[in-house]
Amino acid sequence: MTDLTTSKIDLLSFDIAELTELLQTKGQPAYRAKSIFKWMHQGVGFESMSDQPARLRKELEDECCLAIPTIRRRLVSKLDGTVKYLFELADGCCIESVFMRYEHGNTVCLSSQAGCRMGCRFCASHIGGFERSLRPSEMLGQVIAASRDTGERVDNLVLMGIGEPLDNYDNVLKFLRLVTAEGGLNIGARHISLSTCGIVPNIDRLAGEGLQITLSVSLHAASDEKRSEIMPVNRKWGVDELLAACRRYFERTGRRISFEYALIDGVNDNRHEALSLAAVLRKHLGKMPIHVNLIPVNEVKESGFSKSSREQVDAFVKTLKEKGINATVRRKLGGDINASCGQLRMNEKSL
Numbered sequence: 130m131t132d133l134t135t136s137k138i139d140l141l142s143f144d145i146a147e148l149t150e151l152l153q154t155k156g157q158p159a160y161r162a163k164s165i166f167k168w169m170h171q172g173v174g175f176e177s178m179s180d181q182p183a184r185l186r187k188e189l190e191d192e193c194c195l196a197i198p199t200i201r202r203r204l205v206s207k208l209d210g211t212v213k214y215l216f217e218l219a220d221g222c223c224i225e226s227v228f229m230r231y232e233h234g235n236t237v238c239l240s241s242q243a244g245c246r247m248g249c250r251f252c253a254s255h256i257g258g259f260e261r262s263l264r265p266s267e268m269l270g271q272v273i274a275a276s277r278d279t280g281e282r283v284d285n286l287v288l289m290g291i292g293e294p295l296d297n298y299d300n301v302l303k304f305l306r307l308v309t310a311e312g313g314l315n316i317g318a319r320h321i322s323l324s325t326c327g328i329v330p331n332i333d334r335l336a337g338e339g340l341q342i343t344l345s346v347s348l349h350a351a352s353d354e355k356r357s358e359i360m361p362v363n364r365k366w367g368v369d370e371l372l373a374a375c376r377r378y379f380e381r382t383g384r385r386i387s388f389e390y391a392l393i394d395g396v397n398d399n400r401h402e403a404l405s406l407a408a409v410l411r412k413h414l415g416k417m418p419i420h421v422n423l424i425p426v427n428e429v430k431e432s433g434f435s436k437s438s439r440e441q442v443d444a445f446v447k448t449l450k451e452k453g454i455n456a457t458v459r460r461k462l463g464g465d466i467n468a469s470c471g472q473l474r475m476n477e478k479s480l
């Protein structure tokens with residue numbers, strides 16, 4: 130794999146085996162791979178890899194690139210210290226990541242694509258248009274850059290930034306293997322959540338990968354009619370098909386699934402919708418452990434949607450709980466910096 134602008138080798142996308150192979154073609158011993166892998170994942174440039182011979186360092190510098198994005202904008206929340214980044218990739222594409230401090234550790238929310246093809250009506254990610262999918266190195270680079278900038282360790286990851294991870298399947302999978310690798314950042318798979326709008330065949334593929342990650346499914350409506358209206362992907366894979374895939378995922382992995390539900394005023398937030406949601410979840414998932422994350426929708430000007438009132442949100446939670454569904458309202462971090470993804474990139478594109 131080569132860099133898009135300079136045709137250099139994209140070394141940060143390499144796993145240890147691939148790195149070993151490359152080094153062997155250069156007549157270098159295999160043991161160097163481990164050390165170079167470690168340096169790269171710490172964000173250290175080739176020239177500064179102090180335990181490597183000078184000639185090799187120079188060769189790597191000339192032939193390879195380290196796809197760590199540059200910070201184009203950086204917003205820090207005065208409320209809770211959340212940091213939002215607008216990162217620029219080597220070819221000028223912009224993406225967003227967010228660094229959040231929770232009690233259970235530091236969490237980075239990262240992007241998997243520059244733009245999105247899914248077109249969910251409430252979401253800002255597709256407004257600037259779809260540019261391209263990210264490489265494994267460019268996902269890893271977001272974590273490395275955020276950790277380097279804050280000087281803090283990253284404990285958890287959520288693939289909930291710009292893009293649809295299951296529309297960039299192979300690269301996302303490679304990224305997951307790299308970021309959980311021993312000798313690299315070594316983030317536990319159980320500390321990683323992947324969020325999808327519901328690309329059913331790839332949920333099934335993911336179920337067979339033997340990863341202990343948490344799957345998060347963006348549901349946002351319980352009926353096909355309503356869901357298709359706000360999420361075009363539902364016209365391809367409807368609610369029944371999606372929830373059947375969730376069931377298979379759980380049966381195969383034993384991992385609890387969480388559902389995202391953005392509450393939109395007058396669209397999907399009344400009692401009838403809450404009852405339908407509880408009923409459809411029960412019908413497909415029975416007694417499976419599930420969790421519903423309710424999020425008062427972040428208002429994106431272009432969508433014309435507004436968030437449900439506090440009372441509506443409370444009533445929705447109450448109805449779900451009455452029906453035995455585990456639901457919480459997501460605590461919002463970075464409320465003063467527009468921390469929800471897609472909006473910085475969108476503004477950047479309209480400048």
Ligand code: SAH
Binds near residue numbers: 291391
């Ligand atoms: N494409 C993936 C991941 C990216 S979005 C997915 O669809 O799941 C991460 C989460 O934020 C998703 O649940 C998405 O539906 C939600 N989201 C997007 N725009 C939002 C908004 N304006 N308000 C609240 N949640 C939003």
